[in-house]
Amino acid sequence: MALVTLQERRIAIFEDSDSKRDRLCSLVRLCRGIPVPAVQHAPKLDALRDYFKSERIDLLVSDHRLFEHRDYATYFGAQAVATSYRLGIGGQPFLSS
Numbered sequence: 001m002a003l004v005t006l007q008e009r010r011i012a013i014f015e016d017s018d019s020k021r022d023r024l025c026s027l028v029r030l031c032r033g034i035p036v037p038a039v040q041h042a043p044k045l046d047a048l049r050d051y052f053k054s055e056r057i058d059l060l061v062s063d064h065r066l067f068e069h070r071d072y073a074t075y076f077g078a079q080a081v082a083t084s085y086r087l088g089i090g091g092q093p094f095l096s097s
Helices: 018-030 045-054 077-086
Strands: 010-014 034-038 059-063 090-094
Touching: 010 018, 018 034, 018 059, 045 077, 059 077
Parallel strands: 010 034, 010 059, 059 090
Antiparallel strands: none
């Protein structure tokens, strides 16, 4: 199996669980990417363009339910990923248990 490398790309991580966010950051580092976790809360959906630009984000990885553990976001991760694609940035929602 070939190793997937992110070649120093900046990866935004939206995850409301601290432990799962840490694991995703580790995975991104393992693939030679630079994790950019949104720790306290995810940016508002209508502010994603500015967030991606200011943080120089190349890709978004997001949990689907961003509001299970606390008031982290008011939208689903799939909405953030769809917005990222509309803005020309790739993304990947994932379902975690």
